[in-house]
Amino acid sequence: MDDKTRHVLECLEEDARMSHEKIATLTGLTLDEVSKKVTDLEKRGIIRKYKTVIDWDLAGDENVYAIIELKVSLERTIGYQPLVERLYKFPEVRSVRLLSGQYDLSLTVSGKTMKEVAFFVAEKISTLEQVQHTTTHFVLKTYKEDGVILHEQDHVSRLPVTP
Amino acid sequence: MRKACTPSKFVADVINEVPPSGIRRYFDLASGLEDVISLGVGEPDYVTPWHIREACIHSLECGETSYTSNYGLIELREELANHYSEKYGINYNPDSEILVTSGVSEALDVAIRAITNPGDEIIVVQPSYVAYVPSVMFAGGVPVIISTKLENHFKLTAEELEAAITAKTKAIIINFPNNPTGATMGREDLEAIADVVCEHDIMVISDEVYDCLTYNGGHTCFASLEGMRERTILLNGFSKAYAMTGFRLAYAMASPKIISAMMLIHQYSMLCAPITAQIGAIEALKNGKQEMQRMVRDYDRRRHLIVNGLNKIGLNCFEPKGAFYAFPSVVNTGLSSEDFAERLMNEQKVVTIPGSVFGEAGTGFLRCSYATSREEIEEALERIGAFVDGL
Numbered sequence: 001m002d003d004k005t006r007h008v009l010e011c012l013e014e015d016a017r018m019s020h021e022k023i024a025t026l027t028g029l030t031l032d033e034v035s036k037k038v039t040d041l042e043k044r045g046i047i048r049k050y051k052t053v054i055d056w057d058l059a060g061d062e063n064v065y066a067i068i069e070l071k072v073s074l075e076r077t078i079g080y081q082p083l084v085e086r087l088y089k090f091p092e093v094r095s096v097r098l099l100s101g102q103y104d105l106s107l108t109v110s111g112k113t114m115k116e117v118a119f120f121v122a123e124k125i126s127t128l129e130q131v132q133h134t135t136t137h138f139v140l141k142t143y144k145e146d147g148v149i150l151h152e153q154d155h156v157s158r159l160p161v162t163p
Numbered sequence: 164m165r166k167a168c169t170p171s172k173f174v175a176d177v178i179n180e181v182p183p184s185g186i187r188r189y190f191d192l193a194s195g196l197e198d199v200i201s202l203g204v205g206e207p208d209y210v211t212p213w214h215i216r217e218a219c220i221h222s223l224e225c226g227e228t229s230y231t232s233n234y235g236l237i238e239l240r241e242e243l244a245n246h247y248s249e250k251y252g253i254n255y256n257p258d259s260e261i262l263v264t265s266g267v268s269e270a271l272d273v274a275i276r277a278i279t280n281p282g283d284e285i286i287v288v289q290p291s292y293v294a295y296v297p298s299v300m301f302a303g304g305v306p307v308i309i310s311t312k313l314e315n316h317f318k319l320t321a322e323e324l325e326a327a328i329t330a331k332t333k334a335i336i337i338n339f340p341n342n343p344t345g346a347t348m349g350r351e352d353l354e355a356i357a358d359v360v361c362e363h364d365i366m367v368i369s370d371e372v373y374d375c376l377t378y379n380g381g382h383t384c385f386a387s388l389e390g391m392r393e394r395t396i397l398l399n400g401f402s403k404a405y406a407m408t409g410f411r412l413a414y415a416m417a418s419p420k421i422i423s424a425m426m427l428i429h430q431y432s433m434l435c436a437p438i439t440a441q442i443g444a445i446e447a448l449k450n451g452k453q454e455m456q457r458m459v460r461d462y463d464r465r466r467h468l469i470v471n472g473l474n475k476i477g478l479n480c481f482e483p484k485g486a487f488y489a490f491p492s493v494v495n496t497g498l499s500s501e502d503f504a505e506r507l508m509n510e511q512k513v514v515t516i517p518g519s520v521f522g523e524a525g526t527g528f529l530r531c532s533y534a535t536s537r538e539e540i541e542e543a544l545e546r547i548g549a550f551v552d553g554l
Contacts, residue, residue, distance in 0.1 A: 007464060010457075025471055026464035026537075160514055161190040161203040163293045163342075 004029055008037050009046070016050035053148045057141075063110050064138065065094070066117045068125065070105040071133040080104070083130045092120050103135075114138060181297045185520035189504065193514045200543045202531040203514040205342060207406040207487070211443070212454040215405065218446035219439045227438055233430040234422075235263025235414070236441045242448040243414055251384040253392060259419040262426055263436045263444075267372050267400040267413040269429070271336075272298050274368050274396045274415055277424040278334055279304040286327050286335035288319050289522025290343050290490075292370070295336050296522075307332070310524030313492070316481060317346035317524075321355040328359070334366035337385065340373035343521045343530035344490045345483020350383045357388045368396045372413070373486040375404035375455060378463045382485070386416065393418045396425075401440075403486075404455050405447040410440035462487050465533040465540055472544035473531070476551050487534040490518065494527045496554055504529060510553075511546035 007027045011018050020034045027034070041047045056063050072083060080098060087107060088096045095108040107125070111117035118136065126134050142150055193199055210216075234240060240257035248254050255261055264270040271294060279285060281303040287295045288309045299306040309327050311317045319337060337356070339348040348356075360367055369385040386395040400413025415425055447455075466483065473480040473491045480491035493503040500517035507513050518525025533540055 007460060010460060011464070026467050028467045158201075158204055158206060158208070159190065160193040160199060160201040161186055161516065162205045163184070163186050 004033075005037060005041070008034060009041065012038070012047065012050075016052070051146075053146050055150050058150075062112070064112065064114050064117050065142070066109050066111075066114075066121070066139060067137045068107040068109055068121055069103040069135040069137070070107065070125070070131055071102075072104045072130045073132050074130070083128065086128065087125070090120075090124060092117075092124075177300055177303075181300050184293050186293060186516060189508070189514065189516060189520075192505070192508055196508070196512055199508075199512045199514055200535075200539050200546065201514040202533070202535060202540075202543055203516050204532050204534060205488075206408040207403065207458065207534050208536060209406040209458055211405065211407050211410070212447075212451060214450055214454075215407065215443045215446045219443045222439060222442040227442060229438060231263075231435045231438050231441060233426055233435055234261065235436055236438070236445070239263060239441050239445050239448075240414075242445055243416070246448055247384075247416070251387045253384060253387045255416045256419070260416055260422050262415045262422050262429060263441060264400075264413050264415060264429060265433055265436045265440075266402065266411040267370060267398050268294055269411075269433060270398045270400070270413050270415040270425075271295070271368070271370065272301070273425045273428045273432075274398065274417075274421075275299055275304065275334075275336075276302045276428050277421060278366055278396075280333075282331065283333040284329060284331040285333055286324070287522075288335065288337055290317070290341070290518055290525035290528070291336075291338050291521055292342050293521065295338075299336075304333070305331070308522065308524075310522065311344075311346070312524070313481060313528075317341060317344040317490070318348050318352050319356060321359050324356060324359045328363045328365065332363065332365050334368055335360070336368045336370065338370040338372075340377055340382070340483075340485020342373065342486055343488050343516070343518060343525065344528075345486045345488045347377055347382070347485040349380070350388070353383055353385055353388060357385075357391050360394060361390060365394075366396065367391070367394055368398065370398045372398065372400050372403050374399060376459055376462060376487060377485040378459075378466060379484055396421055401444050401447055405444075405451050406458065407440075407443065407447065410437075410443055412436055412440040412444050462533065465535075465537055468537060469531060469533045469540050469544065472540070473547070476544065476548045478529070478547070478551070487532055489531045489533060490525075490528050491531065492527055493529050496551060498554070500525070500527055500529055507547065507550050511550045513543045513546045513550075 004027055008023055011023045011026060020031055024031045024034045084096055087093055092109050092111060093107050094110050097106045099106050109117055111120060121134060121136055240261040243261055244255050244257040275298050279302040283304045284307045285299045285304045286307045286309055288311060296306045307327055309323050311319055367385060374382040386392050386397045397416040402408040469489045470480050470482055473489055478491035478493060480489050483489055493500055500519050504515050504517040516530040518528030518530055
């Protein structure tokens, strides 16, 4: 990846709403070059989506999140793909990851209440043929999400003038 | 009754000869103001990367609180030797050619004292860091000033150096990338300087504390030029590259004779650099590259923002290729750099440092540090624009 592309991606990663004009100013590229680069990055799927990180707790919306560990059995000819596709089609499933170690898959599931999440797991996930075992961990508090710290931090002050 | 004491008569003459730091005045002015945006800060706005702080905390938990070797921890010196070998292809012996100090400030002081006899001339290239001239004077040396020029992009030229050298010249202090101009010197520029230095048989103290902060091409280490290793006292530190200003950690690299001379002063004054900071420095060298590069890329974006913005306002600003300072000219506003800075502070609450603080050569310029958040830079540019429009 060339240096300018990295600059453009870092700008958008930091602020998905940053205008192309602003990116042009910050990178020294022309507006046209930025627009072309961004379109290209979108087309190639390098930019997947423009997203907002929201502190739902602070917004007063009591969503419940759980991390579900799944132990699954694999059949000889098919890998994880068919099962994973079934899982990620549920809108309640926010993320699906294949892991190394004791468990095979990790899901993040969201719902309005703990009961709703628990029933979803019991009815829709545990009952799948390949799923041998599930462990549900409810998220009690999120401190950091997608690289963003979700609570007020101490402000470190510098002297106003130094040589 | 005993005779009254007049403390002022005990103060050494040299203290009265050194002019007070021009920066101090702006510090006092800025300290009393609210809602101030400061572009007057010569340190990163980042907090030291967590992995470095964490390594220091761990060392304290383990009880690593002792003195170290006067030269500094051997592990740190070995890391430094590897770092220079890999980055600049220059080999220093960690046992005899590296001295770990408390900041480049101490390294500078010790380097000058180690080579200066009373009356020796030390050439200082300005605009530059405010400590160079006083450090030469404290050591009993005579500072000889070279003023670099905007038309040369504030690079030092061989002709300027040639003209400043006399029979008494002992050394020259250079600092590229430069504080306050942001100027850099490429290999060819430095080769021309090296020729003159060799011909007149003088030493070079090269303060390269901003070496990691170069944009559009890498840094050339002066000591890596042919024949310059023995002639150079290379100074560098962790403050700027790794956002570790408060750790006060730096180092000097030079030939064994020079390093042992510097060590003699260092051992009787500083003894050793703080062990916690040295441990942080080891961690920075081992694992800090990625985070450092991320910060440098962020500075680079802010650099574009501020240089662009200042030029749009009508303050002519050449492109700084290193450090984190923009150095626009305020000449076409009709104000002196001091008046501009002071009025800007009072009327728009933006702190900048007049270039004249860094030597005569900085007259008519303003140092604007972009080691501050993008939002603050944008706000500062708005306010500077409003100020200039109102003139």
